[in-house]
Amino acid sequence: ILNVEQSPQSLHVQEGDSTNFTCSFPSSNFYALHWYRWETAKSPEALFVMTLNGDEKKKGRISATLNTKEGYSYLYIKGSQPEDSATYLCAFNFGNEKLTFGTGTRLTIIP
Amino acid sequence: DTAVSQTPKYLVTQMGNDKSIKCEQNLGHDTMYWYKQDSKKFLKIMFSYNNKELIINETVPNRFSPKSPDKAHLNLHINSLELGDSAVYFCASSQNPRTGYYTFGSGTRLTVV
Numbered sequence: 001i002l003n004v005e006q007s008p009q010s011l012h013v014q015e016g017d018s019t020n021f022t023c024s025f026p027s028s029n030f031y032a033l034h035w036y037r038w039e040t041a042k043s044p045e046a047l048f049v050m051t052l053n054g055d056e057k058k059k060g061r062i063s064a065t066l067n068t069k070e071g072y073s074y075l076y077i078k079g080s081q082p083e084d085s086a087t088y089l090c091a092f093n094f095g096n097e098k099l100t101f102g103t104g105t106r107l108t109i110i111p
Numbered sequence: 112d113t114a115v116s117q118t119p120k121y122l123v124t125q126m127g128n129d130k131s132i133k134c135e136q137n138l139g140h141d142t143m144y145w146y147k148q149d150s151k152k153f154l155k156i157m158f159s160y161n162n163k164e165l166i167i168n169e170t171v172p173n174r175f176s177p178k179s180p181d182k183a184h185l186n187l188h189i190n191s192l193e194l195g196d197s198a199v200y201f202c203a204s205s206q207n208p209r210t211g212y213y214t215f216g217s218g219t220r221l222t223v224v
Contacts, residue, residue, distance in 0.1 A: 034212075044213070049210055049212060051210055093210070097142070097159055097161070098144070098208060101154040103152070
């Protein structure tokens with residue numbers, strides 16, 4: 001069974017602070033790692049897709065890194081804002097035609 | 112202008128009924144999916160179609176039957192609804208199922224009573 005694990009499950013961060021969370025996945029058969037942002041009552045929105053070991057991607061205050069050899073990816077948010085409150089999902093593709101999603105990290109920014 | 116649209120948004124129905132959820136995408140993507148969000152908020156793949164052909168059927172009960180009349184549409188028909196079918200169902204599409212961004216619909220909240 002190929003599982004994607006995310007930690008922590010939930011996180012409360014003071015506005016203005018920076019934070020990060022982890023996605024772990026099986027390092028064998030790696031093909032691609034996706035990050036999605038999912039706001040309450042909306043649908044998941046794509047942030048990044050990464051395929052190469054050492055990949056780093058950035059979008060505004062959000063960035064992600066990838067280590068395929070040890071099987072993890074970090075998502076970083078710099079200077080958290082209230083609008084960053086959401087569930088952050090990572091999803092793993094191991095060479096077949098689907099994404100396997102993690103259970104997400106629920107981030108709440110405290111004003 | 113909605114990229115992936117699902118209807119209806121809410122569906123309340125009695126046990127034993129048959130219902131359908133429709134999905135359409137205007138992105139020109141080749142691959143479409145149905146995901147189920149379970150009670151733990153976990154997104155689980157149900158089906159995947161590539162250009163009208165079924166490529167993934169993830170051990171879903173055969174009461175669930177997807178239909179893709181063309182590559183822009185993927186509908187989900189559910190027979191003999193059970194209480195345990197209550198969930199939010201998301202349709203999605205992508206150009207490449209491995210490395211392409213998935214675009215999700217807004218979800219259909221199905222409640223079986």
